[in-house]
Amino acid sequence: MNVxxxxxxxxxxxDYTVRQMGNWRYCNDDRFDPxxxxxxxxxxxxxxxxxDFNWEAVRGATLLAHNAGFERAVTRRLIELGQAPDWVLNNxxxxxxxxxxxxxxxxxxxxxxxxxxxxxLNKGIRDWMSGKTWDDAxxxxxxxxxKRYAIADTVECHGLWTNYSxxxxxxxxxxxxxxxxxxxxxxxxxVDLLNEYVEKLRIVIFELEKSLPWTDRGAKPSSPIAIAxxxxxxxxxxxxLKKDDEEGHDRWVAxxxxxxxxxxxxxxxxxxxxxxxxxxTMQERLRPDNTIDFSxxxxxxxxxxxxxxxxxxxxxxxxxxxLFLKNNFVVAPPPGISARDFKAxxxxxxxxxxxxxxxxxxxxxxxxxxxxxxxxxxxxLNWLAGNLEFLRLVSEGMSPYEVHARKAMGWTGxxxxxxxxxxxxxxxxxxxxxxxxxxxxxxxxxxxxxYNVVLNEQQSRESVETFRDGNPLIVNLWEKLQAQIQLSGxxxxxxxxxxxxxxxxxxxxxxxxxxxxxxSETGNYEKRFTFVATIGEKRKEIYGGLTAENITQxxxxxxxxxxxxxxxxxxxxxxxxxxxxxxxxxxxxxTVADVEHVMSKCPEWMPGLPVAAEAKxxxxxxx
DNA sequence: GTAATGGGCGCC
DNA sequence: AAAGGGCGCCCATTAC
Numbered sequence: 001m002n003v004x005x006x007x008x009x010x011x012x013x014x015d016y017t018v019r020q021m022g023n024w025r026y027c028n029d030d031r032f033d034p035x036x037x038x039x040x041x042x043x044x045x046x047x048x049x050x051x052d053f054n055w056e057a058v059r060g061a062t063l064l065a066h067n068a069g070f071e072r073a074v075t076r077r078l079i080e081l082g083q084a085p086d087w088v089l090n091n092x093x094x095x096x097x098x099x100x101x102x103x104x105x106x107x108x109x110x111x112x113x114x115x116x117x118x119x120x121l122n123k124g125i126r127d128w129m130s131g132k133t134w135d136d137a138x139x140x141x142x143x144x145x146x147k148r149y150a151i152a153d154t155v156e157c158h159g160l161w162t163n164y165s166x167x168x169x170x171x172x173x174x175x176x177x178x179x180x181x182x183x184x185x186x187x188x189x190x191v192d193l194l195n196e197y198v199e200k201l202r203i204v205i206f207e208l209e210k211s212l213p214w215t216d217r218g219a220k221p222s223s224p225i226a227i228a229x230x231x232x233x234x235x236x237x238x239x240x241l242k243k244d245d246e247e248g249h250d251r252w253v254a255x256x257x258x259x260x261x262x263x264x265x266x267x268x269x270x271x272x273x274x275x276x277x278x279x280x281t282m283q284e285r286l287r288p289d290n291t292i293d294f295s296x297x298x299x300x301x302x303x304x305x306x307x308x309x310x311x312x313x314x315x316x317x318x319x320x321x322x323l324f325l326k327n328n329f330v331v332a333p334p335p336g337i338s339a340r341d342f343k344a345x346x347x348x349x350x351x352x353x354x355x356x357x358x359x360x361x362x363x364x365x366x367x368x369x370x371x372x373x374x375x376x377x378x379x380x381l382n383w384l385a386g387n388l389e390f391l392r393l394v395s396e397g398m399s400p401y402e403v404h405a406r407k408a409m410g411w412t413g414x415x416x417x418x419x420x421x422x423x424x425x426x427x428x429x430x431x432x433x434x435x436x437x438x439x440x441x442x443x444x445x446x447x448x449x450x451y452n453v454v455l456n457e458q459q460s461r462e463s464v465e466t467f468r469d470g471n472p473l474i475v476n477l478w479e480k481l482q483a484q485i486q487l488s489g490x491x492x493x494x495x496x497x498x499x500x501x502x503x504x505x506x507x508x509x510x511x512x513x514x515x516x517x518x519x520s521e522t523g524n525y526e527k528r529f530t531f532v533a534t535i536g537e538k539r540k541e542i543y544g545g546l547t548a549e550n551i552t553q554x555x556x557x558x559x560x561x562x563x564x565x566x567x568x569x570x571x572x573x574x575x576x577x578x579x580x581x582x583x584x585x586x587x588x589x590x591t592v593a594d595v596e597h598v599m600s601k602c603p604e605w606m607p608g609l610p611v612a613a614e615a616k617x618x619x620x621x622x623x
Numbered sequence: 624g625t626a627a628t629g630g631g632c633g634c635c
Numbered sequence: 636a637a638a639g640g641g642c643g644c645c646c647a648t649t650a651c
Binding site (some may be wrong): 013014221222224227242243267271274275278305308314317318319320377553578579580581593 | 625626630631632633634635
């Protein structure tokens with residue numbers, strides 16, 4: 001028997017919401033009030049206060065919810081309060097929001113019903129209920145409407161499962177289930193260090209704000225208007241927008257920051273505020289056992305990757321490099337510094353470091369083993385392109401970057417990384433950046449901003465040429481995909497790309513459209529034909545290199561999903577993961593080799609893919 | 624007043 | 636012909 005469940009709980013926009021607080025904090029707040037539960041088993045409907053629900057009616061049932069992580073969290077709280085039996089969480093649960101993400105790239109119930117069934121749902125009175133209690137609804141004569149709304153959603157959830165669960169593979173359901181459990185299980189926090197960081201950071205931000213000339217005038221610290229006014233006042237140009245001209249922006253900072261300290265301070269202020277926000281969110285989320293729960297959305301990206309948000313704290317973007325301070329001011333290492341010089345710089349030029357990753361620690365008695373897949377995307381891309389020579393050399397242990405250097409860059413010596421580190425670096429950037437049809441401008445700017453490698457136009461153009469000449473199979477893959485896009489566009493069809501795991505990526509409503517685009521050579525806008533498709537709920541331009549990138553990312557995700565499930569089943573709890581990296585919390589007797597063994601397995605559905613992984617034991621989360 | 628948007632910053 | 640992509644959150648500003 002399948003029973004769908006849906007709670008209605010008190011909430012208040014901007015003040016008391018799951019989205020902003022996360023499941024646990026929301027359910028453990030004084031205002032927590034689950035005033036309505038609705039249930040539907042395909043025939044019978046029930047709606048009322050949770051304390052009146054006959055839980056025996058769902059003993060042994062498969063439970064369904066749209067955002068099951070939330071329904072489980074509410075149920076967990078009810079169990080703690082003695083209002084539900086503790087076996088409920090041991091039932092089989094499924095999340096129809098996760099299922100909708102997989103099947104249609106949408107999460108919200110109304111969007112799912114619209115995309116999958118072509119019906120519009122009435123949003124009901126949920127918005128009206130912001131800040132209002134069940135008693136308010138009763139007084140306003142809206143109790144019946146609220147009940148009808150609640151049960152209607154529950155019926156929709158049940159319907160989605162009945163109609164579409166057959167299209168959601170068992171493997172994917174296991175990934176969804178694991179994700180829900182990981183988020184609720186959470187991670188242990190070094191609370192003393194967290195509190196110290198927050199105290200320190202508040203001082204640093206206070207000092208920095210004082211140094212901005214416009215805060216005295218009442219303007220916001222990072223106000224673009226105030227910055228422009230200050231530039232005019234002292235007679236310097238306004239900063240170019242970073243998103244349009246990153247190098248120009250960096251040059252502007254480098255040129256004027258020696259004369260005007262506030263030039264560098266605004267970017268720092270944003271960095272610091274972002275960091276402080278993350279730290280304060282952690283403080284608010286702390287559970288009695290010094291752990292915090294988090295949110296990770298199964299299939300949050302259209303390629304299938306998880307996305308990190310949904311509760312005010314993103315576990316996928318904690319900064320890797322610590323924030324360094326001296327005398328309560330931010331200091332940054334010189335760009336392009338070597339590892340050895342970096343250590344000397346830290347000793348001489350800094351007196352404090354805030355490393356947010358240090359805050360995530362194993363539970364008492366446990367240890368962390370972090371593992372990550374080695375260059376998974378280039379390996380997958382070359383598998384797709386049918387580059388058998390690459391696959392052979394890499395499976396024999398050669399670095400993918402060295403393979404590329406030998407094939408395309410004329411390297412004939414010994415181990416490249418040791419004998420010619422500069423060429424190795426350039427080969428690495430080419431492999432990581434040029435596999436998806438990037439042009440020379442993008443390549444040049446990425447080389448600079450991501451790898452501190454300065455290339456002139458000529459060198460950058462040569463790199464692009466070298467890569468494409470040396471990798472005809474990859475170029476061929478782009479062209480094959482482009483041809484498929486054109487075919488779908490001309491036929492005005494959907495395009496479906498089937499992946500080795502058996503699932504497929506859908507590009508809906510592919511069309512040829514005339515769009516105005518900026519010509520990078522002349523700077524003028526010109527009308528050009530491009531192909532456009534619906535991805536999720538947005539229309540986006542697509543082309544061969546883009547789809548090559550999408551399927552590479554999607555396949556890499558599938559490979560990693562298999563590893564995550566295996567690690568959880570065979571090694572220990574996977575506490576969290578970021579795309580190709582897993583953090584296991586293990587007993588003392590578990591070894592790095594145990595983890596590498598699982599992570600290095602090639603999935604049976606992708607024979608010939610050389611999979612490799614590295615694992616290390618660490619006292620806290622680290623890059 | 625809140626919602627929507629765009630810039631900026633962080634990650635793989 | 637050429638085109639890296641995938642995310643989320645905070646802040647300031649504008650739109651409603």
